[in-house]
Amino acid sequence: MGGHANGTEEIILDKRREEHIQHVFDGFCKRVLKNAANDYYDEIMRRSKHEVLLADCWNLPHTIDEYVLESAVYTVLGEDIRFTNSALINALDSLSEENRTIILATCVMGLPDREIAEHLKVVRRTLTYRKAKLLQELRRVLSDV
Incomplete structure (x- = not known):
């Protein structure tokens, strides 16, 4: 009978030890996730301290030359948008037309990602990712000019 009680104590200790290890591991995981966030x-x-939004650039003071050598009109979600900057x-x-729609709907029309994603029938996160890549590429292309 004494051996049986000893086995029960070992099982209880093993369960307590297992619970302790689980709690320690849970705490570790929570700290890692919190630190990552x-x-x-x-x-x-x-990054936001150094970034300039393309949408902010549209509102900078500027003059419009009276002569137009080249212009283009893009239709975005049913609205015509004219550009004269070559x-x-x-x-x-x-x-591509879809990428141009993403950029112009965001920067010119000021539509939120959710609304643009609905029009294009894509997931909002996908749209946000593509928009970030497109803006980065446009900044690079336009800074080379």
Whole structure:
């Protein structure tokens, strides 16, 4: 009978030890996730201090020349948008129609990603990712001009 009680104590100790290990592991996982989230938000904040939104550039003070050598009209979600800047026209012409719609709907029309994604029948996250890549590419192309 004494041996049987000893076995029960070992089982109870093993369960307690297992629960302790689970709690320690849970705590470790929570710390790792929290630190990863903090790192992600810190990176976003660091980048946002140096980024200039293309949409903000549209509102800068500017003059419009009276002569127009070249112009282009793009129809985006049923609205016509005219451009006269040849560098911008060339950059926009290099995009597919869907990518051009993403850029113009965001930067000119000011539509939120959710609404654009609905019009294009794509997932919002996919649209957000593509928009970020497109803006990066347009910045590179237009800065070379």
